[in-house]
Structure formats: C-alpha cells, structure tokens
Amino acid sequence: MQHYSLTAPAKINLHLEIIGDRADGYHELVMILQGIGLEDRIDLYAGSTQAIHLHCEHPDVPLGPDNIAYKAAQLMCREYSQAYAQYGGLEITIDKKIPVAAGLAGGSTDAAAVLVGINLLWKLGLTQPELQTLASQLGSDIPFCLEGGTALALGRGEELSPLQGLDQATVILAKHRNLFVSTAWAYQSYRQRFGESYYQKPETIEVGKKQAHSADLVSAISQQDYLKIGQLLYNDLEKVVFPEYPKVEALKSAFQEEKEVLGAMMSGSGPTVFALCSATAKAQDIIENVRSKINDSTVEFWTTELTNRGIQVKS
DSSP, X not given: OOEEEEEEEEEEEEEEEEEEEOTTSSEEEEEEEEEEEEEEEEEEEEOSSSOEEEEEOOTTSOOSTTSHHXXXXXHHHHHTHHHHHHHOOEEEEEEOOSOTTSSSOHHHHHHHHHHHHHHHHTTOXXXXXXXXXXXXXXXXXXXXXXXXXXXXXXXXTTEEEEOOOOOSOEEEEEEETTOOOOHHHHHHHHHHHHGGGOBOSHHHHHHHHHTOTTHHHHHHHHTTOHHHHHHTOEETTHHHHHHHOHHHHHHHHHHHTOTTEEEEEEOXXXXXXXXXXXXXXXXXXXXXXXXXXXXXXXXXXEEEEBOOOOSEEEO
C-alpha cells in the first residue's frame, strides 16, 4: 500500500496588526509568522475504496468535514478527479502533538501536510505556487504552513514575503488545558470595538500597510537581534482577549517578570502564550517559576525552538 509520512510544524505570530476591512469580509492584516519545532505527524495511505477516512486519537479533533485536513483531502479529490478515480480514496492518520484550538495553526498545518502528501501519493507534480493557491482556498494560515520559516504576511495572511530565518531562540508555550478562544469571536469583537478606526478603501488600506508597526521588527529580524525581537512582539487581539480571559493576560505577565525571558505574547487569537528565551537550559527554570506564580494545575507547558522548516516528508 502506498504511504507517505509527513511532519507538520506549528506557528506563532511575532506580530499581528489589524489594518482594516476587506471586501470579502475578512480583515486586512499585517503579520509576521514564525514556524516552531512543535509538530504533528500525518500519515497518508491510498485507500481501498473512494472514501476519505480520518483517524486521530485526540478527543477534541473532529474526524469528518469539520476538520480542515479532511477539507483539504476533499478539495484535492474535486480538483484532481481523474487522479482520485485512479488512486482511490484516502486513509489519513494524525498524531496530534500541537494543542487544539490554541492559536498555533495546528489544524492549518495538518491541512498543508495533506495537500503535500496527496500531491506525492497521486504523483500530481504540483509546484509550490500551485500548492499555495490550493492552500489559500482553505484557510489564511495554510499557505504559510506549507513553507514555514519566517515571513511577512499581508492580506488575510496568504500574501507571503519570506524573511531571514530565525532559529537561535528557545520557545516556551503555555496554555490552560480547558480554555479555548474562538478566532471568529476575537476578530468580531475587535471589529465591534475598534472598527471605527479601520481603513476601509483600497487606497487607504495601502497607506495603512505602509504605516504598520511591523517595520522595526522586520529590521530586528534581518539583524538577528533576538533581544530587540523580544521587545517588539505585538498582537492587536490581546486588546479583546485579555479583558474577556484574564487568565491569559496573567500568564503573559508571569513570563514577562522572568529576567531570562526576551519577550512574551499571546499567539494568534490565543489562548496560548509563548515566551522567547536565549538558552534552552534556562527554559525549565522559567517554567517552574511561572508555574509557581500561576498556581493553576490546568496550565500546560511545552518547550520547543524556532525553526525554518515547513512541511517535511519523513523517510
């Protein structure tokens, strides 16, 4: 039976700035996206029937059309119906290591891996730009997840400009186990609260992009200045998430009090908070200090690293 195994890294946002409204109903964003070493494993097999079967032992992962990885398989079946007819359906297994609904693009990166895996399994020979086009039909984070690394992202997040890669800092992730934040709610709440300040017309949106606060961070990345990078972390969605979920703000504050932490921020719409530090050896001490200050047994921690990897095929 034909089989491919792939790794799918998570991502964090080093910068997330909301500029205005788009005609398609989404927000116009300026983001800096960064891949991290925490990753899922995706196994794809050619099925014996025309059905798509998705398997995952994590109880919070849907196994049908509500799963974006499943939707990625459906998209490929529609777009490449002759290959689908020739090779049959798919058996997809997700070994889930990335926290679910955590602002780390766990579902998006799984979907990116499915696109890459089916391309190989069905011998389609699609180029990276062709995969990017397919990915943008599914979700805003998926084009980035294909390549990973460090990138400036505009539009909904699908307009990507690669930046010099970062791989010299340790990342500590922390999340309350039973706390989930809806991405749709976060953006809707931001629009309700700050929508009057949005740029609305295409020409003013372009002005807004040029005036975005990301330029200093892009410069710090180009200089590999990790201290400056930590100081320049920025996320507009903290303005609506923190008042509603004070535990997330408390977690960020606890990290910021640690002298070995270069910077801390909520990733995406949360509720995961990440902290950057310069030495892996310091990570466990930071975790123990933060755990003591928070004193909440539902907070889970992960230690990983910045990475330049996107979707990778395992031998």
